[in-house]
Amino acid sequence: MESQKQKILETTHNLFFQCGIRSVSMDDISKDLSISKKTLYQYFKTKNDLIEQVLNWVLKNPKFNFQSEKLKNLNAIECYWKFHQFIIEILGNPHHSFDYDLNKYHPELALTFKTKKMEMFKADLIMNLNQGIKEGLYRDDFDKDIISNLLIRLYLGLWNQNLAVYNQDDKFTESFHRELTLYHLHGICSIKGVEYLKTVTDQ
Amino acid sequence: MESQKQKILETTHNLFFQCGIRSVSMDDISKDLSISKKTLYQYFKTKNDLIEQVLNWVLKNPKFNFQSEKLKNLNAIECYWKFHQFIIEILGNPHHSFDYDLNKYHPELALTFKTKKMEMFKADLIMNLNQGIKEGLYRDDFDKDIISNLLIRLYLGLWNQNLAVYNQDDKFTESFHRELTLYHLHGICSIKGVEYLKTVTDQ
DNA sequence: TAAAAACTATTAACCCAATAAAAGTTTCCT
DNA sequence: AGGAAACTTTTATTGGGTTAATAGTTTTTA
Structure with missing residues (x-):
């Protein structure tokens, strides 16, 4: 059955x-x-x-697949804004004992699981970067591979315990994630994109 | 003696x-x-x-203190550009056996050492952010504390072995660091700053 | 006075057996 | 057929005893 x-x-x-x-x-x-x-x-x-x-x-669970089909009519910036709200679902939240056990007692499974998650995340990111570049909202003078890896590392680092040691204050709050998202978007936006972004965040 | x-x-x-x-x-x-x-x-x-x-x-070694005195005549973007070249000296490069031993056998010392390095790094960063904001080259609508923490975490994550597992390609090369620096500067620059940045990188 | 070498005391790694828990299997029963 | 429980087998953890290395001290020597 x-x-x-x-x-x-x-x-x-x-x-x-x-x-x-x-x-x-x-x-x-x-x-x-x-x-x-x-x-x-x-x-x-x-x-x-x-x-x-x-x-x-x-991994097959629908909540892990960013439904880009529904967002066909949105531009890259709007799309990323939706995307970022769903990132936490993919990468976090850390279920510490689960992660701990998986890494310690099933390192091979842990590796492939993490790798697959990252690949899915990265594929979505690259797709968004390509869209934004095509639309002129993102710059086209950066290395998509490096930038997407950077962002993934940043998110991975956020959950990492021993990286947080030096400062307990920077918990993953809503405002923290908002800052991160704006930082990221500014990091890749063209001037046109930045101006558009302003109209989005101002409202 | x-x-x-x-x-x-x-x-x-x-x-x-x-x-x-x-x-x-x-x-x-x-x-x-x-x-x-x-x-x-x-x-x-x-x-x-x-x-x-x-x-x-x-920590007291002069090479660990970013000599901002010599850079009084530079604006924030030029200053950060100098700064980023010296970041690796502060945070890395990872001397793996040293770090390993320090963390495993002298965890208290490891913690205070890391904390002090981070504090120095962060102080320099915040100073740069303040300068850039004052000069109008950086936006003033972001949280300096969060952004500086973000960047520190990003750098910390770069050395971290098990974060890199999912992808061996993204080694810390010159071009990688250049991308990261531009990403960061775009992330915080005002439109005026972005335009200025273009004149710097184009040359 | 300080280097060199010999010494003692600690400490951590290693090995091994005992133990307990849980993986995996079989039997019994409805 | 499948649940319940009894069963065997595997596995990881625990603790004690041994050893090797090295921290820290003392003695010798120049």
């Missing part, structure tokens, strides 16, 4: 993201679902397999 | 930055200096004390 497998993935995902991977045993999962481990192992060969499929399930 | 102490600090600094802290013993240091450990321990109570004084010596 395929819907049962989906149910297992969803429940396991919730347990993992709440409590971490290590502390959630296969017994816990089966009890939570009121199914037997036998059934569980019919769908998933090992726990590692289960984790991997949960990660893929997360 | 004060000059001998300076000599010790300098030599120890070189050894630490080359080989790390752990693998450089007090015997190694005294042998390298051709002095006895007895003499060494006259100046430094313990190895930890020695490390601490080396770190302070590094």
Whole structure:
């Protein structure tokens, strides 16, 4: 039964993201679902397999795909403005015990998961850069690859604990993210783009 | 003899930055200096004390203080352009075994060292932001604190190993740093500033 | 007086076995 | 067929004892 497998993935995902991977045993999962481990192992060969499929399930989740189709009529700046509100969903929020366990006990899965997330993020970014350049709203004298990597690194750094050590104040607040977004847009906008941006933020 | 102490600090600094802290013993240091450990321990109570004084010596080193006195006649953009060339000296380059040892075996020293470096960096940044705003070259509608933190985080993230994992390509090259600097300047410049910036980079 | 060398005391890494938890399997039962 | 529970196997963690390295001290020597 395929819907049962989906149910297992969803429940396991919730347990993992709440409590971490290590502390959630296969017994816990089966009890939570009121199914037997036998059934569980019919769908998933090992726990590692289960984790991997949960990660893929997360990536396929519609909320992780920026719906650019709906934004066809928007220009690049407006589009990025929508985009930035959804970035946190993709990259964060850090579920610390989950991330910790994944990195420590399943480093290969952690790497491919992070890589895939980043690739999706980067693809969206590059698309936005291309659109903005075509529209004349963004400059065309920067390296799209470097700039997109910069931004990704910046976002990655935001969640990183030990980078934050030197200052506890800069929590990820709304105003912080707004500043970051404006900083980014100014960083890539042409003069025409900056002027347009002003009309957007002024209202 | 004060000059001998300076000599010790300098030599120890070189050894630490080359080989790390752990693998450089007090015997190694005294042998390298051709002095006895007895003499060494006259100046430094313990190895930890020695490390601490080396770190302070590094921070007091003139190359770590951005000499803004010499740049009085430059405007904020020119000034930052000089500044960015010297940033690498402050924050990097990562001497991996040194950083590793410092973080693992002397976490308190590592923390205060990093904090002090960041404070110095940030003070210079804020000064530059204030200058640029006063000159009308920078916008005045951003949060100086947030933006300077952003940039610091970005630079910190650059050295961070596990943030780079997803992509090996974006090494810290000259062109990479140039892109970053232009991105940053565009991010904070007013329209007047952007126009001025163009005349600088075009030449 | 200070270098060189020998010394002691600490400390951290290493190994190994015991233990406990949880992965994975089988049996029983409805 | 599938849930419940009992079962075996695997695995990671724990703690103790050993060793090696090196911090820190003392003695020797020039």
